[in-house]
Amino acid sequence: MNYFVKGNPDLCIGCRTCMIGCVVVHEGKHIFEVDPDSYNFNPRLHMVKTAKISVPVQCKHCENPACMAACPVQAIYQEDHRVLINTDKCIGCKACATACPFGAIDIVSLAGTRQADGSERKVANKCDLCNNIAGGPACVRVCPTQALSLVTEEDLGGAMEKKRMEAARNAYMEIHPQNGG
Amino acid sequence: MALKQVQTTCPYCGAGCQIMFTVDADANKIVEAVPAPGRTNDGTLCLKGHYGWDYLNDPQILTKRLRKPMIRKGGKRSPLEEVSWEEAISYVAKKLSEIKEKYGPDSIMGTGSARGAGNEANYLMQKFMRATIGTNNVDHCARI
Amino acid sequence: MSMGIPEVEDAGCLLCFGYNGADSHPIVARRIVRGRQKGMKIICVDPRVTETARISDIHLQLKGGSNLALVNAMAHVIWEEGLTDDRFIQEHTKGYDEFLKVIEKYTPEYAEPITHIPADMIRQAARMYATTKPAMILYGMGVCQFSQAVDVVKGLANLALMTGNFGGPSMGIGPVRGQNNVQGACDMGALPNSYPGYQNVTVPEIREKFEKAWGVPLSDKVGCPITHVPHRILHEKDEKKRIHAYYIFGEDPAQSDPDLAEVREALDKCDFVVMQDIYMNKTGLYADVILPATAWGENEGVYTCADRGFQRFRKLIEPEGDLKPDWQIIAEISTAMGYPMNYKNTEEIWNEMIDLCPSFAGATYEKLEKYNGVQWPCRDKSMEDKGTPYLHKGGNFATADKKALFYGTDWHPPLEMENDEYPMSLSTVREVGHYSVRTMTGNCRMLRSLEDEPGWVQMNPDDCKRLNLEKGELVKILSKRGYCITRCLPTERVKPGATYMTYQWWIGACNELTLANLDPISNTPEYKYCACRVEKIEDQEWAERHVKELYDDIRVQMGIDTGKGAAS
Amino acid sequence: MKKELGSFVIGDSTKCTGCKACEMACFTVHNQGSNHVGKTVGTVTVPVVPRLFLTKFEYGCMPIQCKHCENAPCLNACTKGAISRIDNQVIVDPEKCIGCKDCMQACPFGAVTLLPYAKDGKVVAQIGSNETRVFASKCDLCKDVPGGPACVRACPHEALRLVDPEAEREEKNIKAAEALLLTKNWR
Incomplete structure (x- = not known):
């Protein structure tokens, strides 16, 4: 099963440290020394703030990814519990962004790359669960309120098992209240 | 590359978070900031604590670091000219002494700084205004 | 602050008054959300839906500039319903009777039209504050940057004194200071x-x-x-x-x-x-x-x-x-x-x-x-004295007789109210990733990439619709004293008729608009209230160009060589 | 704020009946000025050349048109500089197009087709031949048409929709965030 990062709106304070953490980890530490106009600032998660909620939204790494199905050039694939985009293949057609029901994909320009007519080259951008980065998702690590967590197969499978046990126990107790503690 | 670890207090809000910096002493550069287990921050940092230090590299995004003392020798709106510290210090001392002489100590105002300068500099500033100048005209932007 | 920051999460009840920790002190806001997880009750007083308001038990979305009317009304309820800590008042305070004379008229019904908060909600908040121990008050610039600042601070202290919320951990009142030092x-x-x-x-x-x-x-x-x-x-x-x-x-x-x-x-x-x-x-x-x-x-x-x-x-x-x-x-x-x-x-x-x-x-x-x-x-100087986590231990105050003084004052409205020419109110707020006048954070790559000039004016979506404004559009915002250009941010977190701007911007410089109306005691300016008007800019392309030019001009003025020749 | 991404129109096969009103509307608005096409049949003197293509497939039908890709293969493939990005949209200049078919092959959607080129009510012949000149015909999002894409307005079944990708993403983000309010206690 694919893993994903989930935000807890009860803990999130909307500060967006996660968004910067995401950029820094994907661009590398040299980002603090380079020409301020030369790097990409393309966070792979987006802070949502409404009257009711503040929480970052990012890719759920679906098991039947709609984005993957919509991609006309097979630039989206699954590997190692995650859904990934090959940005070299991506043509920026926005089909994946349209297909994604969470708005987890945006189309971003990559600094320094251009199209044939000189216009900016833009490609799909989304959470890769910090693929190949030691320590796991940066957003989870930098959040000052521990509002983000990585959900793994174990968490989800284990939780479901527990919920089923609970449901069964409750159903049994309804019929046999005398056995209750 | 000689890396060293230095713990310090964040220069931003009043929460007083402790940050552990990794510094490349040979290159005289900061490499990384990670949260330290301070009393108030408990091993966490916000975006300013994590990513608010590269202004020290003078990237010149909004403003430029001051590197030399400067004086407008031709009065207001004349260009700033770089001068030596000796000249700058004696110029300030002379002008302040003249104004104090002419209009009295209460015609001079000084500020403390609620930001990076630290307590010792603030102590000296108020001592300077009170003892050297002779006025209580000293305040800072606590209210701003 | 009379308490320590770590104590915040252990309060039974938090009265968060004009303080938006999420934007000004994320690490203090962390203590608030942790307290919430531990079951802390939260009463949030703020005209906006802040992060604390969002997770609060009671959100008093008061009309800007009515702080003291609300505080006095809460004191009135606590007195009227007998929720006071009479022993604490008797042993550790002075001036209670004179204070009662002031708050006598502040019934919740009297405060309702001033604060725009239903009388019953004021009652509920006062009861929750007075009956949940220990209760802590945190306040910020939403209190201090009004011309009646010191009166409100004393009003909040009155609430803590009446209910005996001084002298132990996780209680008392705390101004959370904005700048590091x-x-x-x-x-x-x-x-x-x-x-x-x-x-x-x-x-x-x-x-x-x-x-x-x-x-x-x-x-x-x-x-x-x-x-x-x-x-x-x-x-x-x-x-x-x-x-x-x-x-x-x-x-x-x-x-x-x-x-x-x-x-x-x-x-x-x-x-x-x-x-x-x-x-x-x-x-x-x-x-x-x-x-x-x-x-x-x-x-x-x-x-x-x-x-x-x-x-x-x-x-x-x-x-x-x-x-x-x-x-x-x-x-x-x-x-x-x-x-x-x-x-x-x-x-x-x-x-x-x-x-x-x-x-x-x-x-x-x-x-x-x-x-x-x-x-x-x-x-x-001995190594045994490790300092003082919280003040006023045992109800002893730093006065000659160790007693605290009640201090009651009447509410008065802010100096500059909305009018026909300037029909909206403006309040200045903070941008979480920027600090003070931005000479430091404005030169930090990541913080500048997250938010940059000319900043935003937060407005209710209905006001935006009325003025035909869309998110991100450049608008002109004016007061009697000046104007500036900034971007429109429609948000339901703001009430109709109110606008909020963060003060860190040089182009969207909201202090071009604010009023130098000072609190008579603290001399703090009334940054949190002045009248303004928002105007649509028809030619957005011009406006975008103009903002870029202004930014370039600032950089040249600040001595940066932008390729157009540096300034003197 | 200035839009960063190109908009595009997409069809919905669950609503489309294959009536081709979109193709007609597209042809009409793009030939009103240059080829004097009016509201009646008699005014059409040139071949009907649409810029979107009603497509029938095994489960139904829907119009297919250009996505205005942000790393557009057609644009990158065109060696004549006939395709460029104007105000975020991918636009073909028929005057420059030599009909080399590179863009057709590059486009993964089949959104570009070579079709006869007409001007002033008449098809234009090739230079040095009597054969009709062609051009790479594709959606230009009705860039000069008041009221926006004609296909969207013409469809009797509301089977076409103009997508503003940035705004749509934000809307979906909000829905996704608010869904967390329901799931937060039941991880």
Whole structure:
């Protein structure tokens, strides 16, 4: 099963440290020394703030990814519990962004790359669960309120098992209240 | 590359978070900031604590670091000219002494700084205004 | 703050008044959300839906400028319903009866039309605060930046006194200081009325102590507050009282003070302006002398955080260029003026200071190192005195008879109300990723990439619809005093008729609009309320170009070579 | 704020009946000025050349048109500089197009087709031949048409929709965030 990062709106304070953490980890530490106009600032998660909620939204790494199905050039694939985009293949057609029901994909320009007519080259951008980065998702690590967590197969499978046990126990107790503690 | 670890207090809000910096002493550069287990921050940092230090590299995004003392020798709106510290210090001392002489100590105002300068500099500033100048005209932007 | 920051999460009830920790102190906001997880009740008083409001039990979305009416009404309910801690009032306070005379008329029904909060909700909030122990009050600039600031602070203290919420952990009242060392600047006596350690300049014995220590006679007159400076330069008739010289150290009044047009005129007219800072800023354009100092990271010393914690800050890298630490520059000028200051390092200065301040006397560098900081009061140099996490232990206050005084005042409306020409209200708020006037954070790559000029004006979506404005569109916002350009941000978190701007921007500079209307006691400007109008800009392409040009102009002014030739 | 991404029109096969009103509307608005096409049949003197293509497939039908890709293969493939990005949209200049078919092959959607080129009410012949000149015909999002894409307005079944990708993403973000309010207690 694919893993994903989930935000807890009860803990999130909307500060967006996660968004910067995401950029820094994907661009590398040299980002603090380079020409301020030369790097990409393309966070792979987006802070949502409404009257009711503040929480970052990012890719759920679906098991039947709609984005993957919509991609006309097979630039989206699954590997190692995650859904990934090959940005070299991506043509920026926005089909994946349209297909994604969470708005987890945006189309971003990559600094320094251009199209044939000189216009900016833009490609799909989304959470890769910090693929190949030691320590796991940066957003989870930098959040000052521990509002983000990585959900793994174990968490989800284990939780479901527990919920089923609970449901069964409750159903049994309804019929046999005398056995209750 | 000689890396060293230095713990310090964040220069931003009043929460007083402790940050552990990794510094490349040979290159005289900061490499990384990670949260330290301070009393108030408990091993966490916000975006300013994590990513608010590269202004020290003078990237010149909004403003430029001051590197030399400067004086407008031709009065207001004349260009700033770089001068030596000796000249700058004696110029300030002379002008302040003249104004104090002419209009009295209460015609001079000084500020403390609620930001990076630290307590010792603030102590000296108020001592300077009170003892050297002779006025209580000293305040800072606590209210701003 | 009377309590320590870590204690916040253990309060039974938090009354969060005009304080938006999520944007101003994320690490304090963390304690609030953790408290919430532990079952803390939260009453949030804010005209906006802040992060704290979102998770609160009761959100009192009051009309801006009605703080004191609400606080008095809450006190009224606590008294009327007998929710007071009578023993605490009797043993530890004075002036309760006089106070009751003031709050008598503030029934919730009386406050309802002023605050726009239903009377029943005020009752519920007062009951929750009075009956959940321990109860803590945190307040911020939503209290302080009104012309009635000090009255509201005292009003909040009244609530804590009535309910006996002083003298233990996780209770009391806490102003959460905005800048890293506001508390320190106050501690060190960068105040017109007090020496270091809150020792009043008008008390003869204290003055004599400092005269003896410093070896010179000292003035017994309270000095000029910073917010009076423009007036004292421009309009003071008496030559001896007019400000002729202004030594500005680590501040940028031409950006951060209210009514910028007046500040600029004052700096321009002032005979001699010295600026001592790390970056070129707007004040620098008017300075006669600029003294370059080392920055945080290049020097060392002690800061005081919001909960009275002295903590060391240390040198990370060597400064580049012809720079000196702030303390050294001041000492050299003083020496040149005939009052020698010879210090070898910050510790020598610190030791001189603590010996003059009984509350700080025990906070030696040795202890700051060993204990990773010390919260004052710390009176004894022995290693056993590790400081004071919370104040007023056992209900003993820092007064002669150890009793606290109730202090009641009547509410009055803000000075400038909405009118036909300027039908909306403007309040200044904070941008989480930026700090003060942005000379530091505006030069940090990531923080600037997250949010940059010209900032946003937060408005209710209905107002945006009425004015035909879309998210991100550039708009003009005007008050009697000036105008600026910023981007429209429709958000349901804001009530119709109200606008909010963050004060960090140079192009979207909301202090072009604000009013220099001061609290009579604290002299804090009324940043949180003035009347304004928002106008649509039809030609957005022009506006985008214009903003870019303004940004380029600022950078050139600030001495950056943008390829268009640097300014003088 | 200035839009960063190109908008595009997409069809919905669950609503489309294959009536081709979209193709007609597209042809009409693009030939009103240059080829004097009016509201009646008699005014059409040139071949009907649409810029979107009603497509029948095994489960139904829907119009297919250009996505205005942000790393557009057609644009990158065109060696004549006949395709460029104007105001975020990918636009063909028929005057420059030599009909080399590179863009057709590059486009993964089949959104570009070579079709006869007409001007002033008449098809234009090739230079040095009597054969009709062709051009790479594709959606230009009705860039000069008041009221926006004609296909969207013409569809009797509301089977076409103009997508503003940035705004749509934000809307979906909000829905996704608010869904967390329901799931937060039941991880």
